[in-house]
Amino acid sequence: MAKKSSKIYIIGAGISGLVAAKTLEENGYTATLLEATGEPGGRVKTATIDGVPFDHGFQVLLTDYPQAKKHLSYDALNLHYFKPGALIFKDGKTERIGDPLRDRSAFWPTLSASIGSLGDKFRIYQLTRKLKAKSIAQIFATEEQSTSDYLKAYGFSEAIIHNFFKPFFTGIFLEEELNTSSRLFEFVFKMFGEGYAALPAKGIGAMAGQLVGNLTQSDFQYETEVxxxxxxxxxxxxxxKLRADIVISTLPLDTNGQITTQKVAWKSCDNLYFTVEKPTFETGTIGLVANTNCLTNNLYYLFEQQQNGDAVLSVTVVKKHQKNEAELVEAVVQELKKECGIQVKTFIKNYHIQQALPDIKNLSMEPSSSSIKHPLGIYMAGDHNLSGSLNAAMASGEAAANAVISDLKA
Structure with missing residues (x-):
């Protein structure tokens, strides 16, 4: 018989915890979310300053994520869409590569771009078609190798890997060598090919806000560290100490149930914001710096946002460095001028994100029964159990809640 009055605690009000609470509510159960900080969202966070949303790290919603389509209302998020492809800054030149099937204006720039051969561009088209036909389950059942080895084995040249794949996927995987699993590469590439990269008008944190707003029975206790x-x-x-009937933890635990940061290796990045007198390339375009000696990896202008009449530029640094903030800002300002022809007006803010993405191997599409249930009987969620993505965070939260529901009904 279902125990719908059971006391359920969810540790962490990030995306996985919020989806777990949503799944429980949809099945008639309620939970209390214990969050160490003063707001929900976890790593999906936006700070609004003078009406301008500043995301903590360059994060995008891939609109074809199965879990996002299930748990979010895109219309309510008022999404802004990025153009397929990217603008590449290399050796003082600017070249564009895109998807001519969805953006006709990208045909000739892509065809004439010198970042790779015609064979490379045809192979991108072939790979897009191949992955559209490959199910997500098949992708995560494929034997893993590094993304770098995968691209070489597929026949891509060093030029296209260096000029496009490395800077583009460095910004997604937050590591420069493309050692990330080929499973995640195929999954993300498929998502880009079938949908769009987008941002809510009020910033990436609006996703967490929407999930919270749709919870009518759940209780939140902020500034409550477990x-x-x-x-x-x-x-x-x-x-x-709080008595519980059920505990779902979105934070890693050791064998004794202690919250631990050592069980998961994390990737870090810096996200800097600047003002520019006016945009130097089209809003909705992702810029990539192909010079591997640069700290700057990717950049874009915020959609329809200005600070004191100036355009706002977001820049991501993935490369490890020992610079203090002033030194980092100065280096990035000089790189933007030299590599991209961008004259920065003012520096706004830098977010150094120490725990930006979990660094994990043997990636899965859905959590296994063993990964959901801790030996102490605690239910586990969080993208660190799957593949380090928004889709994985949602999938893990839903799976943990469904396991709770199943056990309560047993």
């Missing part, structure tokens, strides 16, 4: 959990008890860092 130190340890068991199947029937939650230990808060302030010494208080």
């Amino acid at each position: 130190s340890k959990v068991s199947a029937k008890e939650v230990h808060l860092k302030n010494g208080k």
Whole structure:
């Protein structure tokens, strides 16, 4: 018999925790979310300053994510869409590569771009077709190799890998060598080929806001840091203990149920914002710097946003460095001028994101029963259990909640 009055705690109000709460509510259960910070969203966060949304890190919603289509209302998010492809800055030249099948204006620029051979461009088309025909389940059942090895084995030249794939997927995977699993590469490439990269008008954090707004029964306790959990008890860092019937943790745990940061390796990045007198390329275009000696990896102008009448530019740095903020800002400003022809007006802010993406191997599409249930009887969620993406965060939250529901009904 279902115990719909059971006391359910969810540790963490990030995307996986919010989707877990949503799934529970949809099945008649309620939960209390314990969040260490003062707001929901976890790593999906936006700060609004003078009406301008500043995302913490360059994050996009890939509109064909199966989980996002299930759990989010795109119309309510008022999405702005990026053009398929990218603008590539290399050796003082600017070249565009895009998807002529969805954007006719990209045909001749893509065909004439010197970033790779005609064979490379045809292979991109072939790969797009191949992955459209390949199911997500098939992708995650394929033997893993590094993305770099995958691209070489597919026949792509060093030129197209260096000029396009490396800067583009470095910005997504947050690592320069493309050591990330080919499973995630195929999945992301398929998502780009079938949908669009987009941002909510109010920033990426609007997704978390929408999920919270749709929760009518769940309770939130912010500024509530958890130190340890068991199947029937939650230990808060302030010494208080909470009795529980069910615990879902979106944070990694050790074998004793202690919250730990050491179980997961993390990738980091810097996200800098500047003002520019006016955009130097079209809004909705992602710019890539193909010079591997540069700190700057990717950049874009914020959609329909200005600060004091000036355009706002977002720049992502993935490369590891030892510079302080002032040194980093100065280096990026000089690179933007030399590599992209962009004259920065003012520096606004830098977000150094130490835990931007989990660095994991043996990626999965859905969590296994063993990964959902901790040996102590705690239900586990979080993208660190799957593949380090928004889709994985949602899938893990939904799977953990469904496991709870199944056990309560047993």
